[in-house]
Amino acid sequence: xxxxxxxxxxxxxxxxxxxxxxxxxxxxxxxxxxxxxxxxxxxxxxxxxxxxxxxxxxxxxxxxxxxxxxxxxxxxxxxxxxxxxxxxxxxxxxxxxxxxxxxxxxxxxxxxxxxxxxxxxxxxxxxxxxxxxxxxxxxxxxxxxxxxxxxxxxxxxxxxxxxxxxxxxxxxxxxxxxxxxxxxxxxxxxxxxxxxxxxxxxxxxxxxxxxxxxxxxxxxxxxxxxxxxxxxxxxxxxxxxxxxxxxxxxxxx
Numbered sequence: 001x002x003x004x005x006x007x008x009x010x011x012x013x014x015x016x017x018x019x020x021x022x023x024x025x026x027x028x029x030x031x032x033x034x035x036x037x038x039x040x041x042x043x044x045x046x047x048x049x050x051x052x053x054x055x056x057x058x059x060x061x062x063x064x065x066x067x068x069x070x071x072x073x074x075x076x077x078x079x080x081x082x083x084x085x086x087x088x089x090x091x092x093x094x095x096x097x098x099x100x101x102x103x104x105x106x107x108x109x110x111x112x113x114x115x116x117x118x119x120x121x122x123x124x125x126x127x128x129x130x131x132x133x134x135x136x137x138x139x140x141x142x143x144x145x146x147x148x149x150x151x152x153x154x155x156x157x158x159x160x161x162x163x164x165x166x167x168x169x170x171x172x173x174x175x176x177x178x179x180x181x182x183x184x185x186x187x188x189x190x191x192x193x194x195x196x197x198x199x200x201x202x203x204x205x206x207x208x209x210x211x212x213x214x215x216x217x218x219x220x221x222x223x224x225x226x227x228x229x230x231x232x233x234x235x236x237x238x239x240x241x242x243x244x245x246x247x248x249x250x251x252x253x
Contacts, residue, residue, distance in 0.1 A: 002028045002119070005047060007040035007066065008055035008084060017053055017084070017107065024109050025116045037061035041069050044079065051119060052079045053103075056091060064139055071132050080119050081132070091139065096197060098135035099150035099157055121154060131157045149197070151177060151185050158185055162201050166232050168194055168211040178232060206246055207239045220250055 004021070006014045014033050021028050031047045034040040037060045044052060044066070054063040063083060070078065083095060086105040095102045101115050131150035138146055149165075151158045164180040170191035177185040187194075195205050202214045206228060216231040226238040228246075238246055 002051060003031050003047070003049040004028050004051040004053060005032050005034065005040075005043050005049045006030060006053045007034045007043065007058075007063070008053070009035045009058045010055070011035070013055070013084070013105065020107060020109060020112055024113055027120075028116065035059075037063075037065045040066050044070070049079050051082060053082050053084055056083060056085045064136060067132055067136060071136060082115055082119075094135055094138045094146070096193075097138065097146045097149050098131045099152040100131060100135055118152075130159050134159060145200075151187050153185060153187060158182075162198065163213075163215065165198070165203075165213055166216045166230055167213060167234065167236070168198075168203075170209050170211075178234070180232075204246065204249060206242045207237050210236045212236065214249060214253065217250075220246065 006017050008014050008017075014035075018030050021030060028051065031049055032043050034043040036058055040052075040054070040058075052066075054066060056063045067081065070081075081100055083091075083100065083102040084105060084107065085091065085102060092102060092104075101118065103111055103115065131152075134148055134150055147162060148159055149162055151160065160177070160179050160182070166178045166180060168191060169176045169178070173188065173190055175187045175189055175191050175194055177187065179185065191205075191209070191211055195203070195211050198211065203211055204214055205211050212228065212230060217228055218231055219229045220238070221227050221229065226240075226243055227235050228238060229235055
């Protein structure tokens with residue numbers, strides 16, 4: 001059994017979420033509900049659930065206020081946070097950089113199933129609040145130029161400086177991150193998602209399988225079909241349709 005609570009000031013959403021969990025995640029038992037920040041904090045403290053389904057905007061504050069309280073606790077039995085939101089484009093971007101799960105209203109059953117599968121895979125793993133600290137820091141600064149990214153693996157959460165990421169390589173629906181001073185980190189997400197996140201941080205897709213940090217590019221060799229040499233010594237092919245774009249970017253550097 002996986003225990004959960006729902007914190008949202010919308011009664012209809014709470015009822016709808018319970019109904020969806022009954023249909024699509026029968027292993028989850030909802031222990032309680034709350035409709036405000038203060039009642040939500042008490043609910044979590046008293047019930048200590050495995051999962052918290054949390055709205056962003058409530059009458060007496062935000063879901064981030066609740067996270068701040070959880071962050072202070074720093075307990076090993078920390079709940080898995082799943083935000084539920086209808087808007088807040090900036091917040092959604094912050095969630096993605098912080099490896100925090102979120103569901104868009106109205107909640108899609110397939111998205112809910114995906115989140116539940118991820119949570120089940122992470123059960124009994126040591127959790128920490130580093131990614132929550134990262135989220136709160138990004139939210140408080142209200143900047144879209146994030147410096148760090150959280151990567152969620154089967155082992156837990158890893159935080160990295162974006163500038164230290166050398167390259168990303170895809171294989172099927174997995175992406176491997178190559179980071180300075182760290183062993184490769186494998187994430188069960190597609191390269192396309194990280195292309196969208198890191199594109200504004202100097203990363204460029206040079207091949208179906210390769211996303212590179214241009215600041216870690218050492219040379220571009222045109223012979224043998226064209227390939228780049230990265231700071232870690234790796235040699236990566238450049239696809240035909242990406243060559244002109246890459247040359248333009250190199251000329252600007």
